[in-house]
Amino acid sequence: MLTPLAELELTNALELRVFRKELSAAMIGEARAELQNHVNEGFYDVVGMPATAYDLARRIALRRTAATGTRTLDILHVASAVLLRAEEFWTFDARQAKVAKAEGLQLR
Numbered sequence: 001m002l003t004p005l006a007e008l009e010l011t012n013a014l015e016l017r018v019f020r021k022e023l024s025a026a027m028i029g030e031a032r033a034e035l036q037n038h039v040n041e042g043f044y045d046v047v048g049m050p051a052t053a054y055d056l057a058r059r060i061a062l063r064r065t066a067a068t069g070t071r072t073l074d075i076l077h078v079a080s081a082v083l084l085r086a087e088e089f090w091t092f093d094a095r096q097a098k099v100a101k102a103e104g105l106q107l108r
Contacts (some may be wrong), residue, residue: 014032
């Protein structure tokens with residue numbers, strides 16, 4: 001499942017790699033093309049953000065942020081995954097992973 005927020009985060013992360021000179025623009029272009037192929041092949045379902053994502057994110061922030069230090073967009077990703085009943089939650093962020101697990105998501 002891929003929300004517009006997740007797609008934006010991925011796009012920005014890839015572009016930051018070019019800025020930091022960690023990857024070339026050509027490599028990023030290949031990565032974007034591969035992502036689009038995955039979407040076209042149905043590996044990812046592109047879904048909109050649930051209307052109640054911000055309400056749930058606020059409640060999660062009240063429950064978890066003081067203990068974890070998780071950032072707003074990371075919490076919004078978790079809330080969206082919960083509302084969309086994601087089967088797996090993929091992250092490289094330790095704080096986000098801790099919140100996702102606490103909210104009942106299966107980590108990958």
